[in-house]
Amino acid sequence: xxxxxxxxxPSSIANLTAERDIISPTVAxxxxxxxxxxxxxxxxxxxxxxxxxxxxxxxxxxxxxLTKELKKISKIPTKHFRHQHISCIACKPISNSGNxxxxxxxxxxxxxMLEVDYSGAGRIFGxxxxxxxxxxxxxxxxx
Numbered sequence: 523x524x525x526x527x528x529x530x531x532p533s534s535i536a537n538l539t540a541e542r543d544i545i546s547p548t549v550a551x552x553x554x555x556x557x558x559x560x561x562x563x564x565x566x567x568x569x570x571x572x573x574x575x576x577x578x579x580x581x582x583x584x585x586x587x588l589t590k591e592l593k594k595i596s597k598i599p600t601k602h603f604r605h606q607h608i609s610c611i612a613c614k615p616i617s618n619s620g621n622x623x624x625x626x627x628x629x630x631x632x633x634x635m636l637e638v639d640y641s642g643a644g645r646i647f648g649x650x651x652x653x654x655x656x657x658x659x660x661x662x663x664x665x
Contacts, residue, residue, distance in 0.1 A: 556652070558652040558653040560599050560601065561652075562599060562600070562653065563595050563598060563599075563603050563654075564653060564654055564655070565592065565596070565654070565655050566655070567657050569628065569658055570659070571627065571658050571659045574625060574659035574661070575659060575660065576644070576659075576660060576661045576662045577660050580644065580662060583643070584644060584662070587641040588643065588644060588646075590641075591611070591641065591646065592646075594610070594611065595611060595638070595655065600652070611638060612640070613636050613637070613638045614637055616635050616647070618635070622635070629658070633649045635648070635649050643662075644662045645661045646659075646660050647661065
């Protein structure tokens with residue numbers, strides 16, 4: 523196969539050898555990159571669906587359980603959020619069907635919606651982008 527001269531590497535890069543030249547860490551790792559996997563989960567209620575809100579149905583005990591669950595979620599790295607055996611958070615994906623379909627109104631199709639069951643008192647519905655758990659609704663019961 524014939525080599526195309528327009529696709530040759532610049533000489534400064536082509537001449538790098540492992541023994542002689544080292545790529546500077548400032549070039550190899552950008553400060554602009556964020557490690558969202560190891561950042562703690564934070565919450566956003568920007569897309570909260572008030573029509574599906576059931577917080578008003580929670581009694582004092584259930585509201586305390588919700589607060590404890592949100593506190594537990596906010597203390598874990600994003601990479602552990604979906605791993606119940608590590609995080610002790612009952613989190614599972616849900617599909618856009620049946621009683622769940624109303625939660626997907628206004629949500630992009632490629633978003634994976636999650637359901638967090640907390641202490642049998644209720645459910646938190648939302649999705650994760652980077653380290654942000656976008657809460658769509660809080661419900662009292664399984665849908």
